[in-house]
Amino acid sequence: MTHYQLNHLQELEAESIFVIREVASQFENPVILFSGGKDSILLTHLARKAFWPARIPFPLLHIDTGHNFPETIEFRDRLVAQLGVKLIVGSVEEAINRGVVQEEKGYNASRNYLQTAVLLEELEKGKFDAALGGGRRDEEKARAKERFFSHRDEFGQWDPKNQRPELWNLFNGRKHYGEHFRVFPISNWTELDVWTYLMLEGIELPSLYFVHERSCIVRDGVILAASPYLPLKPGERPKRMRVRFRTIGDMTCTGAIESDADTIEKIVAEIATTRIAERGGRADDHRSETAMEDRKKEGYF
Amino acid sequence: MMKQKEPPIQLYQGELLRFTTAGSVDDGKSTLIGRLLYDSKSIFEDQLDAIKTASQRRGEEGINLALLTDGLRAEREQGITIDVAYRYFATPKRKFIIADTPGHIQYTRNMVTGASTANVALILIDARKGIVEQTRRHAFIASLLQIPHLVICINKMDLVNYSHEVYAQIKSEFKHFSSKLDVKDVHFIPISALKGDNVVHRSKRMPWYEGPTLMYYLENVHIASDHNLIDCRFPVQYVIRPNTDAYHDYRGYAGRVAGGIFKKGDEVMLLPSGFTTRIARIDTADGEVPTAFPPMSVTILLEDDFDLSRGDMIVREHNTPAISQDIEAMICWFNPRPLQARGKYALMHTTQEVRCMVKEIRYKLDINTLHRNLEDKTIGMNDIARIRLRTTKPLFYDPYRQNRNTGSLILIDEHTHETVAAGMIIE
Structure with a gap:
């Protein structure tokens, strides 16, 4: 390798920082969608780098389903305090109480789907014209076609057949009044890239990612955390298992894996050899072959 | 920039290589990508299970590797690819980003998009059919977009008995044609994506071929000088x-x-x-x-x-870019509404945003014959044309051949805000 050549993580970092700065330049009121998961932690970390030594010029927006792991919330509050940024919380619980959305019924009930309405409401309320998200193209088939700058109509909807072509480093953020953009600065990162980078940078992560003992139930091959939010089916009995989470979503639909990884180095080694896709543990994606595409069109993250 | 921490392990030492694939429905492009992912062990077990099930549901024999790359519902229903999709895989040497572009509908628009950031263009030729119209179009766009390296994969060698003659014939035909194009580095590889010959593993069935496998080529092609390191x-x-x-x-x-x-x-x-x-x-x-x-x-x-x-x-003081409000550019038109002669558009170039007016449409280029059409100047979807623009403010630019970053621009419709054209500055 010559002297004037970046390695792939350095190049991905440079690309993401460019995209984040482009958002600050082209939009009036951007916001970072923060879920507490590793991708939004990475995104926030890159945003810090993009504007250093100034503060991140955007607030963070967290859509709280009320079914989050307590570890996620603790982590979020600590990070926000460290960065000195503003945090906005959109509450699904509250939207249910107001009757804006209705809770799903049944054993596999999840508030995942309800997040979309609350997210769109918050974006409208805050008059945000760009929402930065930690979506990656390698996550899921429908995301493989997502743009860095993804245009949304006034209903927040994504039209995959009518996306703007995106060439070179030229990102077209023009829009009509009332429309907004979703921006995905880490589009080109894979799960392994994210973990390797987090390891090299020594970035702190929620404890859920590391192996711990917890009470779980196994449903349709997916290991779910036992919690008051997850009604048990007849015959289901929680058992103690040594698990960790590869993604962090709601307690009701985020699958755990059995693992020995208690350090980030071990996680990287595990990911490098693992044979199951990252979202393989997400019950929300298993609902149908095009579950993600359908949710995205409606305005999901 | 990221800190370099010890110990460096293979996981993050490799460079990033972006390549674009282009091909029509039947020349095996999806199968080739599936093969690269499969043989480099980049497909997960559950993804493999999902496509096994989907293959069976469609009544197909074995695993249809092409299903791996079909993303959207409409595509799976119609069995076509309608947009650029990005795929990722890594080997211990490099990380790869594939811009997978469809072969037919809005072909040019998508190919141009995928090509704009690529280091390598991978062009597939069906060994039974040889060079067809689409091969010429692919190669032309690769040269127009100045993709530094071109790999011509002569595919389906299994269906021509791994014949050296067939391969040599196509190679010489392509060389003859590409001499008219502005391509610097062309490489030929005989493969069978379906059987796996010369994709990741060296084929024993073509002892006459002594060059690298496709994977070896992608892992080793020199890309450090793909960037302009001269003009600051x-x-x-x-x-x-x-x-x-x-x-x-x-x-x-x-x-x-x-x-x-x-x-x-x-x-x-x-x-x-x-x-x-x-x-x-x-x-x-x-x-x-x-x-x-x-x-x-x-x-x-x-x-x-x-x-x-x-x-x-x-x-730098003694190496300045061109500074002008009059720009000559080749453009590729992306919109159903044709280019308006003397029309006004927004223009993005580097980090500048200006307005511009189309002063002249010089000619439309037939991308199959490279013929310059000076009469028909209606520039519609997927057309390539040379135009002259006048901008409201001077641009600081270099010819696209010298620098893809300072030589590229996009045109935006001021009313719909859609990106309507990609431009490569000539002078």
């Missing part, structure tokens, strides 16, 4: 002013190096003002760096106080 160009993207006690007088010009190598202490010239000063420091969030080169994102601090803003450019 730094478009100012964003101005960082912390306004805090600790950084009271900090004024940093953030951006991505578009060309050349910048060093601390370098004498530089600022555009458009023409003032000269020196680089006081090159900052990143991880501390100062001694040099900045493409495609690094850094923050440059200058010795003297000048008021630069987004769209300005930092260059």
Whole structure:
């Protein structure tokens, strides 16, 4: 390798920082969608780098389903305090109480789907014209076609057949009044890239990612955390298992894996050899072959 | 820029290589990508299970590797690919990003999009059919977009008995045709994506071929000089002013190096003002760096106080870009509404946004024959044309051949805000 050549993580970092700065330049009121998961932690970390030594010029927006792991919330509050940024919380619980959305019924009930309405409401309320998200193209088939700058109509909807072509480093953020953009600065990162980078940078992560003992139930091959939010089916009995989470979503639909990884180095080694896709543990994606595409069109993250 | 921490392990030492694939429905492009992912062990077990089930449901024999790359519902229903999809895989040597572009509908638009950032273009030829119209179009677009390296995969060798003659014939035909194009580095590989010959594993059935496998080529092709490291160009993207006690007088010009190598202490010239000063420091969030080169994102601090803003450019005094309001460019048109002669559009170039007027449509290019049509100047969807533009403010640019970052532009419809054209500056 010559002297004037970046390695792939350095190049991905440079690309993401460019995209984040482009958002600050082209939009009036951007916001970072923060879920507490590793991708939004990475995104926030890159945003810090993009504007250093100034503060991140955007607030963070967290859509709280009320079914989050307590570890996620603790982590979020600590990070926000460290960065000195503003945090906005959109509450699904509250939207249910107001009757804006209705809770799903049944054993596999999840508030995942309800997040979309609350997210769109918050974006409208805050008059945000760009929402930065930690979506990656390698996550899921429908995301493989997502743009860095993804245009949304006034209903927040994504039209995959009518996306703007995106060439070179030229990102077209023009829009009509009332429309907004979703921006995905880490589009080109894979799960392994994210973990390797987090390891090299020594970035702190929620404890859920590391192996711990917890009470779980196994449903349709997916290991779910036992919690008051997850009604048990007849015959289901929680058992103690040594698990960790590869993604962090709601307690009701985020699958755990059995693992020995208690350090980030071990996680990287595990990911490098693992044979199951990252979202393989997400019950929300298993609902149908095009579950993600359908949710995205409606305005999901 | 990221810190280099020890110990360096293979996981993050490799470079990033972006390549684009183009092909029609039947030449085996999806199968080839599936093969690269499958043989490099980049497909997960559950993904494999999902496509096994889907293959069976469609009544197909074995695993249809092509299903791996069909993303959207409409595509699976119709069995076609309608947009550029990005795929990722890595080997211990490099990380790869594939821009997978469809072969038919809106072909040119998608191919141009995928090609704009690619280091390598992978063109597939069906060995039974030889060079067809689409091969010519692919090669032309690769040359128009100045993809530095071209790999011609002569596929389906299994169906021509792995014949050396067939391969040699297609190779010489292609060379004859490509001599008219502006391509620098062309490589030929005989493969069978279906059987796996010369994709990842060397084929025993073509002992006459002594070159590398496709994977070996992708892992080793020299890409360090794909960036322009000669002509210093730094478009100012964003101005960082912390306004805090600790950084009271900090004024940093953030951006991505578009060309050349910048060093601390370098004498530089600022555009458009023409003032000269020196680089006081090159900052990143991880501390100062001694040099900045493409495609690094850094923050440059200058010795003297000048008021630069987004769209300005930092260059060297004796190596300045062209500065003009009159631009000649090849464009590829992306919109159903045709290009309006004397029409006004928004134009994005580096970090500048200006307005422009189409002064003249010089000719439309037939991308199959390379014939210049001087009569029919209706520029519609997927057409390629040479035009002359007048901008409201001067652009700081280089010919696209010299620098893809400072030589590229897009046109935007001022009413719909859609990106309607991609442009490569000629002069």
